[in-house]
Amino acid sequence: MTAVSGSGLSSLSALREVQTRSISPENFDGAVGGGARATEGTGADCARDLGPGWKISPSVDIAAGETFDLANIAGAGRITHIWITTHTDNWRTLILRAYWDGASEPAVEVPYGDFFCNGWGVFAQVNSQAIAANPHGGFNSYWPMPFRDGARLTIENTSVVDVRVYYQITYEIGGDYANEAYFHAQWRRSNPLEERVPHTILEGIEGHGQYVGTYIAWGVNSNGWWGEGEIKFYMDDDTDHPTIAGTGTEDYFGGAWNFDIPGQGYTPFSTPYLGMPQVIRPDGLYVSQQRFGMYRWHIVDPIHFTTGLPKVDIQALGWRSGWRYLPLRDDIASTALFYLDRPTARRPRTPTADDMEVHLGTAPVPDIGATPPRAPRD
Secondary structure (H helix, E strand, O other): OOOOOOOOHHHOOOOOOOEEEEEEOOEOOOOOOOOOOOOOOOOOOOOOOOOOOOOOOOOEEEOOOOEEEEEEEOOOEEEEEEEEEOOHHHOOOEEEEEEEOOOOOOOEEEEHHHHOOOOOOOOOOEEOOOEEEEOOOEEEEOOOEEEOOOEEEEEEEOOOOOEEEEEEEEEEEOOOOOOOOEEEEEEEEEEOOOOOOOEEEEEEEEOOEEEEEEEEEEEOOOOOOOEOOOEEEEOOOOOOOOOEEOOOHHHHOOOOHHHEEOOOEEOOEEOOOEEEEEEEOOOOOOOOOOEEEEEEEOOOOOEEEOOEEEEEEEOOEEEEOOOEEEEOOOEEEEEEEEEEOOOOOOOOOOOOHHHHOOOOOOOOEOOHHHOOOOOOOO
């Protein structure tokens, strides 16, 4: 199975027996010749002097508490690109989901902003191969998402206000996707992290596949350096000890020595496969704690597993006197991305609006990875 199939410049010249389709508010079902036919929509009043074909339906309004189907695709295919945007206030109140092959439970269930490496509701530009976040909130995903018998992408508005969303989903049909794995993404948050307990990024995954990415929105709840903790991958038959153990948080995300360029402090960076594009510093008033956004894509170094991933977790460690490690109780929200040989997997319960909320203080929010999974709200 291949996590990133047919990508790269070397494949662009190859002739393939596939066709490209695209779903947007201007063509809700991706039909051939079905675009720009709308006679009503969110742009109808702006185009009142121009008529059909002149941006009549560029976006959708999603009512508070409602779920909207971004795409319903029949048959086999592969999503190749997603572009989407909405206002920053909505980034932690919308939940993005994807269902493959008619499954009743989602393979993707992640707060909208976190999926696009912007978990704090404050824009950060991301320049990576898989995710691009461009001014001001133009979010792009290039993760290949194959399916064999249909795909459904939805977005749920968990807020108390209506939300306007612009989007376009590009996909191909006509290829052979029988040997490709299904794309999965799961979100978990610990706020605050339990005493001397690592944050769980993923757990209980059964099947054959590869782990391909991590995004973490990390909120620091104390003074001092926070990134000594190791990330660990318990693979296949691992129980008490992991097969892969990192050497520190900033090491896993590709940095070193506190992400600190002397004289500059924490220094944002964004590269094709890893980065810390976001550093939110205290403002002397309500933004009292430092917050960070970091990603690591295992695109050229996927973590392959044969029977499953029992657990992936990360520690939160700082320093105390006497050069001793200090376990921390930070606010950690992680998104795990992986490909699996099946369209569903064990997952945490669906997050609520309170679970996702970006807090001004540090009031506890339950660790949503600690409870059994349940079916999504439709």
